[in-house]
Amino acid sequence: MALMRKSNTLCSRVLKVLQPSSSVMSPCGAGAAQALSGEQQTCGWAPARKLHSFKRPNLHAIRNQLARFEGGSVELEMNNDNGIAILTLNNPRRMNSMTGKMMVDMADKVSELEEWHEGKALIMRGVDGNLCTGGDLTFVRKALHYGEEMAAYQHDTLTRLLNLPLISVALVQGHTLGGGAELSTACDFRVMSSSAKIGFVQIKMGLSTAWGAATRLTRLLGRRKAIDLLCSAKILLPDAALREGLVDYVLPKICDDELAETTNWLLRNLCAYDTNITRVVKSLVVSAELSMDHYQALDAERKLFGQTWGGPVQRKMLDANVKHK
């Protein structure tokens, strides 16, 4: 019974992807609004799914504290024509390192993306040729008493980002260091500029990862490579990053517009088909990854499949007699 209840909850969360009024499937995602109620709740909070008794942090209170550390912004453009959104970190004087205010901005933009039903994909990038050099050290110095709270806030935002029904890509440009490298792991894919450098340098700063990258990197690359990258603090050039499997595509050396090239890469490779079905497939992968139980994931997969089977897109393709040459 308990298993069935759990399974139904997961399915209903995933199924919401297809419903225009949905705030989507992320357990945290339901979250931003709930979280802002400021109530202490028992955790349905994704990063701590195993810790059922974990108390949900009071994200509303943390948000108010973080907002006081000003500087920079995070901006969002959503293009309904091609279905691609651009999330831009903007703190160029400090190489797009993140202040508390930028963390709050980013959480708000992720909430907007959770409500965007026309979207297929998302590109995260920074202005002026760097993705991000981690925490803004001016902010870090003033917030040394506030590490766990900041981490909880970022975990919530970045988990919601990772779980969006959009295919997400980090555009790794210039210096992508510390927390910047962490942000890139909150996307499904990483596209790297031929002149960029990426490194998890936290250990050199006397820190472990603040924004959830140890968890995500281990899932992405496995235990051995995650330990290597996190404990060596090595800074990787594109060839090595590609070889390690950390990045998926290195942009050509001669490239006038790296954002446009990344957009084309996405459109060519991952966004060629129907928007709703692309969102469903992304959500299935999220549900499979989040699921504690193989049968729950299959249950969700079967129910969602049932909504695409016999639907207008399939019928159109059958009528068109498509040949996959």
Ligand SMILES: CC[C@@H](C(=O)O)C(=O)SCCNC(=O)CCNC(=O)[C@H](O)C(C)(C)COP(=O)(O)OP(=O)(O)OC[C@H]1O[C@@H](n2cnc3c(N)ncnc32)[C@H](O)[C@@H]1OP(=O)(O)O
């Ligand atoms: C809290 C999150 C935590 C985590 O994930 O766990 C971290 O992110 S820890 C890592 C924090 N980041 C750093 O330690 C980066 C420190 N900066 C550098 O190593 C260098 O600045 C650089 C990124 C290698 C660039 O070097 P260079 O090309 O020589 O340029 P400058 O050093 O002159 O930088 C230009 C300008 O930008 C400022 N800057 C860059 N990064 C940060 C930052 N993270 N916080 C604040 N300011 C930053 C730098 O200070 C320069 O400003 P001015 O001195 O005013 O010119």
